[in-house]
Amino acid sequence: MLNFLVSWLADVPDSAAAYALAALGLIISERAGVLNLTAEGLMLVGAMSGIGAALTFGGQPELALLVAMVAAAVISLLFAMMVVVLRVNQVISGLAIVFFCQGLTNLVGNLAGWQNKPVVGLLHVHIPWLSDLPVVGRILFSQNLVIYLTIPIFILVSYALRNSMAGLRLRAVGENPEAADAAGISVATTRFLAIAGGSALIGLAGGLLAVGGVKVWVADITGGRGWIAVALVIFARWQPWRALAGALLFGCIESLIPRIAAAGIQAPQYFMLMLPYIITLAVMVWSSLSKRATSEEPGALGRAFVREERR
Amino acid sequence: MPELRTPESATVPLEATLAAPRQRRFKLGRLVLSIREHPSTWRQAAAIGIAVLVGLALSCITLMLAGVPADEIADEFIVQTFFDPDNFRAVLAQAAPLVLVGVGAALAFRVNFWNLGLGGQMIFGATFATAVSFYHIGPEATRLPLMLLAACLGGMMWMLIPALLNIRLQINEIISTLLMNYIAQYFLLYLVYGPWIDTKDNFPHSPPYLAAERLPDVLLGINGALPLAALVGIAAWWLVSRTRLGIYMRFVQANPRMAFATGVPLVATTLTAILISALCAGLAGFVVAAGQEGRLTQSVSNGYGVSGVLIAFMARNNPVAALLVAFLVAALFVTSQSLQVFHQIPFAMVQLIQAIIVICVAASEFAIRHRLRLIR
Numbered sequence: 126m127l128n129f130l131v132s133w134l135a136d137v138p139d140s141a142a143a144y145a146l147a148a149l150g151l152i153i154s155e156r157a158g159v160l161n162l163t164a165e166g167l168m169l170v171g172a173m174s175g176i177g178a179a180l181t182f183g184g185q186p187e188l189a190l191l192v193a194m195v196a197a198a199v200i201s202l203l204f205a206m207m208v209v210v211l212r213v214n215q216v217i218s219g220l221a222i223v224f225f226c227q228g229l230t231n232l233v234g235n236l237a238g239w240q241n242k243p244v245v246g247l248l249h250v251h252i253p254w255l256s257d258l259p260v261v262g263r264i265l266f267s268q269n270l271v272i273y274l275t276i277p278i279f280i281l282v283s284y285a286l287r288n289s290m291a292g293l294r295l296r297a298v299g300e301n302p303e304a305a306d307a308a309g310i311s312v313a314t315t316r317f318l319a320i321a322g323g324s325a326l327i328g329l330a331g332g333l334l335a336v337g338g339v340k341v342w343v344a345d346i347t348g349g350r351g352w353i354a355v356a357l358v359i360f361a362r363w364q365p366w367r368a369l370a371g372a373l374l375f376g377c378i379e380s381l382i383p384r385i386a387a388a389g390i391q392a393p394q395y396f397m398l399m400l401p402y403i404i405t406l407a408v409m410v411w412s413s414l415s416k417r418a419t420s421e422e423p424g425a426l427g428r429a430f431v432r433e434e435r436r
Numbered sequence: 437m438p439e440l441r442t443p444e445s446a447t448v449p450l451e452a453t454l455a456a457p458r459q460r461r462f463k464l465g466r467l468v469l470s471i472r473e474h475p476s477t478w479r480q481a482a483a484i485g486i487a488v489l490v491g492l493a494l495s496c497i498t499l500m501l502a503g504v505p506a507d508e509i510a511d512e513f514i515v516q517t518f519f520d521p522d523n524f525r526a527v528l529a530q531a532a533p534l535v536l537v538g539v540g541a542a543l544a545f546r547v548n549f550w551n552l553g554l555g556g557q558m559i560f561g562a563t564f565a566t567a568v569s570f571y572h573i574g575p576e577a578t579r580l581p582l583m584l585l586a587a588c589l590g591g592m593m594w595m596l597i598p599a600l601l602n603i604r605l606q607i608n609e610i611i612s613t614l615l616m617n618y619i620a621q622y623f624l625l626y627l628v629y630g631p632w633i634d635t636k637d638n639f640p641h642s643p644p645y646l647a648a649e650r651l652p653d654v655l656l657g658i659n660g661a662l663p664l665a666a667l668v669g670i671a672a673w674w675l676v677s678r679t680r681l682g683i684y685m686r687f688v689q690a691n692p693r694m695a696f697a698t699g700v701p702l703v704a705t706t707l708t709a710i711l712i713s714a715l716c717a718g719l720a721g722f723v724v725a726a727g728q729e730g731r732l733t734q735s736v737s738n739g740y741g742v743s744g745v746l747i748a749f750m751a752r753n754n755p756v757a758a759l760l761v762a763f764l765v766a767a768l769f770v771t772s773q774s775l776q777v778f779h780q781i782p783f784a785m786v787q788l789i790q791a792i793i794v795i796c797v798a799a800s801e802f803a804i805r806h807r808l809r810l811i812r
Contacts, residue, residue, distance in 0.1 A: 162610065207795070211802040216550060216610065217749060221794045224742050228788030235782040236502055321503070344784070349618045356611045395626035402615040409612065413605040431469060431806075 131378075133384050135263045138272045139338050141376025143168075143330045147274055148368040149282055150326030150360065156286060156363060157319035158299035160427035162206050162219030165351025166226030167197040167324050171331025173230040174343035177237060179244040186247040190271065190332045197328020198321045200226060205320040209313050212429035223351075224345035233342045239342050246340035247271065247333070271333050278326070283365040295319055299423035302430040312430045330354075348351070349402065356405045360412045362421040371408070378404055456544030459638030466811045475804045487800035491793030498788065504779050512778075517771050525658060526773075531766035532661035532727060533558075533720040535743030537756040538751060538765075539665075539672045545753050546676060547688045547709040553598060554717040555741030556620030557591040561718025562725040563627065564590030566642050566732040569649045570632060576648045583649060584722055591718020594620060599710050603703055617741060628734050642732035652725040659728035665762075668716060672755035675712070675714045685709050717744070739769075742787060746794050765790065 147164050154161040175193035182188055200222070207218040234240055247269045250256075255266035286292040297305040298315045306312050334350070335342055353375060361367035382397050500506055517523050537554045564586035568574070574582050598612040628640045636643065651660040676682040684705040687695035696702045724736050725730035743765055751757035767787055775781040 199657065203795070207799060211799050212806070213798045213801055217794075217798055220552070220745065221791055221798055223789035224746070224787060227742075228784045228786075228791050231784030232502065232782055232788055235784065267614060306499075349615065352611055352614050356608075356615070359608060359611075393630075395622045395629070399619045399622045402618045405615055406612060409607050410601065410605060413607050431471065 136380035137376040140379040141270045141372045142275045143334045144375050145369050145372035147330035148329045150323035151358045153323035154320045156299045157295045157316050158281045158425035160215040163222045164354045166223035167327040168347045168351045169226050169230045171197045171328030172335035172346045173234045175332030177335040189336045192283050193332025194325040194328045198325040201324030205317045209316045243341045247337035275367030353405050468809050469692045470807045483800040483803045487796040491796035494791040494792050517767050526770045527766045530769045531763045532665040533723045534762035535665040536716045536720035537740050538747030538762045539755045540713040540746040541748035542711035543751040544710045546685050549710045552608045553616045554744040555737040556617040557594045557618040557714045557717035558721035558737040560590035560594040561587035561721030562736045565722045569645050587718045587722030588715045589794050591714040595714030644731045659727050661723040669755050669759045689771045746790050
């Protein structure tokens, strides 16, 4: 029993970190007022380019993750261009980008022959004394580098959103772009940077999934995790720490599924695989039922800003 | 305040900062954006036409980068697809499910409901239809109509969950319908790998339908799928433009609150529209199973969900335009099959080309809605 628990919990951070980073990236761009549905697509881009970089440049998972971040940020500029400059409907733009990324990654990955080629990937660190501790050693002190970086990233982003000048500006643009514009903040620049920065984190999440987790690329590797991250942001009411808690919940569920079969418990496989999606729906129902009086949704979420249309 | 600022340093930088932007503005002029309230029809058509051309050009470049020789692209896309009788028949067969998902998506979008669950609804349409065949329900003569009805029911049933979640609890339908697709796909895999597996060859698909359970040929090797789809498309056009429900839907799309305030049955209109939308998707599943495969396969909804959304968007949610767009997308599907065979281009290319064209058309919206002027 203890063995089961330890090996289960030791796998949780691997799955949870991807959800957490993707949700955080979404929060950054949605706090700036851009409804971002691109997560599924950008995670695919991160995953494919991460594995591609690992295969091409040999080893070096850190470089692969960097490539994943840059690739996702570059593709997100197309989305930013559509919603910020051209003011296209943000739902349509987001969906179009997801479809674009699905087509692009499947095509490029297939033509380059990256399918099903294992890479060394990101290894778990070994901290001299701490990793050898009986139970907590495996759960807490032998994860990979990105998982340890996730916590400082969360502290940084949540502090910056709350207290820094840039964070205040970003939120001002998301709450009321007209007022922000009048105060001399460039709405377009802020949104561009928020989308690119957030998307780099989403790309990192995708890269982590491929380079840190399964260490191989297959078509549609994310399997809807990007959409779950979008749901997670709504559930977290655009608060970073609540998103991290939600990500841990989904990490627990996801790493439990393969263990149940491995532990010899008879459960229908395909119904187990449905669980993350069913639980996402359940979580959305629950958070909708316990809705507070005040909505914490950014005021201008999903609304394009046209200065000449000032109200 | 002498200790804060000396007269020299106060005047010089102040003048410089004021003068610099003024001068630059004078030289370059300033781009001013304004909203075009009533774009003319020809402007819309021209903008979309140019956007489609740009999208096609970008797609050609992508194809060339992927290794298709430039001179063969036109041959594959136009000559082989439209002038070869077999391929043209394949296009018409392929168009049927695409018309149905396109019309389905358009009807839901017309009441501001983002039905992205077309794939899942197709799966349940096909599953319900297959259930009729698998359990031999009713005499053989009525089997096919019964399967058609079951497919409608299956699609609508799968929509009922996100619809009620959205109407009762305001749960975002984009995410709920998408998640339902994954659940439906796993349910389908459970069926075709489990209880419904074909015991003759042990492949993961259902046993083949009987001859009476397949859509019969109506004309020159074209089966009943296309007439059915065209009928649904025309009925949808009649629904949105000639009936009370259609007028209500227009109200709801324009402004739900105003619609409610003026006495339009908001919930009933929305629910009816999205259930009909799901019905169309269920029919698409039936058409693929009974018209193309002749059994339930695990790839019954592959690529259709996405295409439905894109067709509706390109057709501006107009059911008749959806017929035309679906026909073009079907040509793309058929062309991709020969690209797959002769140039080893994966099916993903279809999705990429569709996405590129949609991005271009979406971007053309800017030219329709806005007016850019240079002011000197």
